[in-house]
Amino acid sequence: MSLSSVFLKTLRDYRIPILGWGIGxxxxxxxxxxxxxxxxxxxxxxxxxxxxxxxxxxxxxxxxVTTIGGYATxxxxxxxxxxxxxxxxxxxxxxxxxxxxxxxxxLLSLPRPRLxxxxxxxxxxxxxxxxxxxxxxxxxxxxxRQFGADFGLGDALLFGLDLALICAVFGGLSLLISQFTxxxxxxxxxxxxxxxxxxxxxxxxxxxxxxxxxxxxxxIYYYNLSKALIPSYGVNPGAMLLLAVAAIGLGGIAVWxxxxxxxxxxxxLPRWLRLPERQASRVLPVGDWSLRxxxxxxxxxxxxxxxxxxxxxxxxxxxxxxxxxxxETKMSTLLSGNxxxxxxxxxxxxxxxxxxxxxxxxxxxxxxxxxxxxxxxxVIGWAADEQDGRLELVLATPQPRLSVLLxxxxxxxxxxxxIAAITLLVCAGSAAASGLQLNGGNLAAAILGTIxxxxxxxxxxxxxxxxxxxxxxTGLLSFLLAFWFFVSFIGPELxxxxxxxxLSPFYYYGSPxxxxxxxxxxxxxxxxxxxxxxxxxxxxxxKDIGV
Amino acid sequence: xxxxxxxxSLTKSYGSKRGIADVSFRVEEGDVFGxxxxxxxxKTTTIRLLMALLHADAGSARIAxxxxxxxxxxxxxxxxxxxxxxxxDPDLTGGQILEYFAHLRGGxxxxxxxxxxxxxxxxxxxKFRQYSTGNKRKVVLIQAFMHRPxxxxxxxxxxxxxxxxxxxxxxxxxxxxxEGRTVFLSSHVLSEVExxxxxxxxxxxxxxxxxxxxxxxxxxxxxEITITFANVVPADSFKSLxxxxxxxxxxxxxxxxxxxxxxxxxxxxxxxxHPVVSLTSxxxxxxxxxxxxxxxxxxxxxxxxxxx
Numbered sequence: 001m002s003l004s005s006v007f008l009k010t011l012r013d014y015r016i017p018i019l020g021w022g023i024g025x026x027x028x029x030x031x032x033x034x035x036x037x038x039x040x041x042x043x044x045x046x047x048x049x050x051x052x053x054x055x056x057x058x059x060x061x062x063x064x065v066t067t068i069g070g071y072a073t074x075x076x077x078x079x080x081x082x083x084x085x086x087x088x089x090x091x092x093x094x095x096x097x098x099x100x101x102x103x104x105x106x107l108l109s110l111p112r113p114r115l116x117x118x119x120x121x122x123x124x125x126x127x128x129x130x131x132x133x134x135x136x137x138x139x140x141x142x143x144x145r146q147f148g149a150d151f152g153l154g155d156a157l158l159f160g161l162d163l164a165l166i167c168a169v170f171g172g173l174s175l176l177i178s179q180f181t182x183x184x185x186x187x188x189x190x191x192x193x194x195x196x197x198x199x200x201x202x203x204x205x206x207x208x209x210x211x212x213x214x215x216x217x218x219x220i221y222y223y224n225l226s227k228a229l230i231p232s233y234g235v236n237p238g239a240m241l242l243l244a245v246a247a248i249g250l251g252g253i254a255v256w257x258x259x260x261x262x263x264x265x266x267x268x269l270p271r272w273l274r275l276p277e278r279q280a281s282r283v284l285p286v287g288d289w290s291l292r293x294x295x296x297x298x299x300x301x302x303x304x305x306x307x308x309x310x311x312x313x314x315x316x317x318x319x320x321x322x323x324x325x326x327x328e329t330k331m332s333t334l335l336s337g338n339x340x341x342x343x344x345x346x347x348x349x350x351x352x353x354x355x356x357x358x359x360x361x362x363x364x365x366x367x368x369x370x371x372x373x374x375x376x377x378x379v380i381g382w383a384a385d386e387q388d389g390r391l392e393l394v395l396a397t398p399q400p401r402l403s404v405l406l407x408x409x410x411x412x413x414x415x416x417x418x419i420a421a422i423t424l425l426v427c428a429g430s431a432a433a434s435g436l437q438l439n440g441g442n443l444a445a446a447i448l449g450t451i452x453x454x455x456x457x458x459x460x461x462x463x464x465x466x467x468x469x470x471x472x473x474t475g476l477l478s479f480l481l482a483f484w485f486f487v488s489f490i491g492p493e494l495x496x497x498x499x500x501x502x503l504s505p506f507y508y509y510g511s512p513x514x515x516x517x518x519x520x521x522x523x524x525x526x527x528x529x530x531x532x533x534x535x536x537x538x539x540x541x542x543k544d545i546g547v
Numbered sequence: 548x549x550x551x552x553x554x555x556s557l558t559k560s561y562g563s564k565r566g567i568a569d570v571s572f573r574v575e576e577g578d579v580f581g582x583x584x585x586x587x588x589x590k591t592t593t594i595r596l597l598m599a600l601l602h603a604d605a606g607s608a609r610i611a612x613x614x615x616x617x618x619x620x621x622x623x624x625x626x627x628x629x630x631x632x633x634x635x636d637p638d639l640t641g642g643q644i645l646e647y648f649a650h651l652r653g654g655x656x657x658x659x660x661x662x663x664x665x666x667x668x669x670x671x672x673x674k675f676r677q678y679s680t681g682n683k684r685k686v687v688l689i690q691a692f693m694h695r696p697x698x699x700x701x702x703x704x705x706x707x708x709x710x711x712x713x714x715x716x717x718x719x720x721x722x723x724x725x726e727g728r729t730v731f732l733s734s735h736v737l738s739e740v741e742x743x744x745x746x747x748x749x750x751x752x753x754x755x756x757x758x759x760x761x762x763x764x765x766x767x768x769x770x771e772i773t774i775t776f777a778n779v780v781p782a783d784s785f786k787s788l789x790x791x792x793x794x795x796x797x798x799x800x801x802x803x804x805x806x807x808x809x810x811x812x813x814x815x816x817x818x819x820x821h822p823v824v825s826l827t828s829x830x831x832x833x834x835x836x837x838x839x840x841x842x843x844x845x846x847x848x849x850x851x852x853x854x855x
Contacts, residue, residue: 282664284646288646291647
């Protein structure tokens with residue numbers, strides 16, 4: 001039944017992402033709800049939370065942040081990029097990815113119009129997004145009920161629909177761009193770049209006065225006009241309609257272009273936009289350093305993703321350091337008339353290192369998570385390479401299997417260290433530029449302490465790939481990350497026992513910005529990672545390749 | 548003669564799925580050995596066991612006197628390998644792939660490598676993903692030959708190559724043989740093995756059913772000739788001719804389909820006595836030959852004594 005049409009077959013392919021992203025994103029939205037109750041115990045605390053949120057208005061509109069729905073809406077503002085990743089990847093694979101693999105040729109040889117094939121695939125993606133939105137809505141509603149929120153099922157479902165619509169817009173954009181690229185990677189990359197630009201454009205009107213017209217150029221602006229989890233604010237039907245029209249328009253143009261171009265080719269660009277014709281060559285790149293060993297090749301392969309992840313992680317961390325300075329200045333102004341806060345006012349403004357560390361520590365919780373996510377994206381390539389037969393010829397050369405595995409691991413470790421080191425430099429620079437006093441040793445511990453966490457994930461990934469195929473390996477590592485994050489950041493709110501909290505590596509990472517380098521804990525993480533890698537290596541050396 | 552490959556009772560299964568069972572053979576140094584079998588017979592499993600990509604359940608495999616699993620590194624220094632389904636980094640150019648493997652392997656003569664690139668007229672500047680199937684195989688073929696290995700292990704090497712490049716491949720195998728190197732190649736095309744190899748092993752359903760000189764394979768090679776005449780010609784007139792095994796009348800007597808084994812000289816001469824409209828020759832696939840030749844268990848049992 002599920003293979004009886006292109007639509008159903010494509011939808012079947014999406015069943016795991018629907019569940020994974022739907023449940024995962026639902027939990028991401030629910031997680032801040034758990035902490036609202038503890039943040040707003042007194043009227044003063046409410047006022048402080050509202051004031052704090054106002055200082056982060058660059059991130060999201062601080063509307064009714066002292067309510068559960070309002071706080072969740074505010075907190076997930078910056079996570080829009082996470083939610084939109086799947087449709088960007090799925091849409092770039094939808095036609096271009098299948099053309100790359102050659103599987104579309106066979107499908108289009110069937111007596112079925114090309115337009116219909118493309119439309120069925122697009123419809124399947126939209127259906128998947130709606131299913132994800134539904135799942136997110138249901139989880140958010142359940143979470144809201146659990147923590148006593150004032151929004152209803154309809155509001156939660158509208159929230160899911162708004163998410164599905166913004167995802168459909170970026171999916172459509174990715175599909176459209178993929179009509180102009182020879183491979184799917186550049187299409188996904190260009191769309192991700194546009195996503196970042198649109199996020200920044202949306203932020204502009206919250207930072208600079210009289211700049212709303214700039215933000216209107218971003219689809220995220222229209223997504224943010226609806227705040228379904230805040231019943232007093234509600235949704236903006238016009239904005240949602242606009243997103244729906246944009247999604248249909250972008251997808252429709254993409255499908256129309258696909259129907260007119262060569263399969264395997266691209267939409268013809270004007271002559272002045274085309275790259276120069278490439279001349280055939282018989283030259284060999286004799287001096288290329290990246291081809292000299294498995295390590296060098298792996299490092300070269302990982303270089304571009306490392307660059308983008310560094311930009312994101314170091315940029316995030318550097319901005320957080322700067323944001324603490326902004327936050328303290330704002331608090332200083334707000335509290336200056338309150339006699340009870342006299343001592344506090346003396347401390348804030350960037351001059352008290354322990355207060356700075358306390359504020360920054362709360363924001364830095366995502367730093368190890370980001371580095372671990374980077375490790376996941378890279379380590380799953382190992383399982384995919386074996387599964388797709390790309391290791392076969394390498395292992396037919398006189399290179400020991402152990403060297404091949406360790407070469408790959410060493411490249412990933414080098415990239416992880418580079419990201420952390422650059423992040424540390426950026427944070428130190430940001431602190432110096434903004435005049436924020438921080439304990440240098442603790443800052444180094446907080447950032448460099450993320451390296452063992454990244455390598456732990458890599459070690460577990462190599463171990464799991466000894467038995468699991470690429471998709472299962474990805475699923476397992478993603479689940480572990482989500483589980484650890486949930487245990488460490490939601491667990492205390494749910495009064496989970498200490499033994500459960502200790503299952504998460506975040507527990508051992510602790511709060512190094514406040515407490516400095518925890519040598520025993522870090523050594524423990526390194527030991528577990530080393531054992532996982534050693535077991536993975538033993539398995540790889542003995543196993544049948546590609547079976 | 549010295550044995551380059553010695554396989555003894557080699558067995559491999561994939562859980563409940565069959566791999567190969569109790570396979571034994573020997574390839575002498577300097578031989579060009581064709582490993583024949585229909586799709587799924589166990590050719591690739593045998594080759595991957597030789598390359599230490601798989602671990603045998605039982606039996607042993609030795610190359611140049613070295614154990615294929617325990618001494619795989621030493622063995623891989625001697626071997627040039629071409630897998631049946633080449634998968635390489637799609638973002639590397641053909642030139643980058645060749646240089647990368649030259650470094651991993653070591654001891655590659657760059658001048659010889661350039662010569663091979665010229666010989667196969669490979670455009671080294673294209674990414675692997677952009678190559679046609681034939682060009683992908685050229686890249687993998689060049690990397691197998693580039694270090695002048697003592698033993699070439701090639702899994703269906705000419706699949707996807709155009710006729711010109713197939714001829715170039717034949718010349719390279721001949722050069723390798725003339726230089727005293729050993730070639731172990733798998734194929735499911737009988738005529739290819741017949742043309743290139745001096746010894747042949749035939750595997751079917753994971754079991755080696757025949758091994759010997761290439762001339763012995765000709766004993767099982769059959770082909771069909773279909774002749775259409777302008778007039779009615781009695782089919783019986785072809786029955787007693789040399790090489791004819793079976794005769795079938797077509798088109799109400801105006802054509803014949805002959806199942807042949809051996810030279811067609813007598814048939815051509817007999818057909819020439821009548822006005823011929825068309826003549827086509829068809830070589831059945833190995834599967835077809837096996838289906839006919841190895842029908843039931845009887846013939847297989849009868850051939851068992853050929854297995855060395």
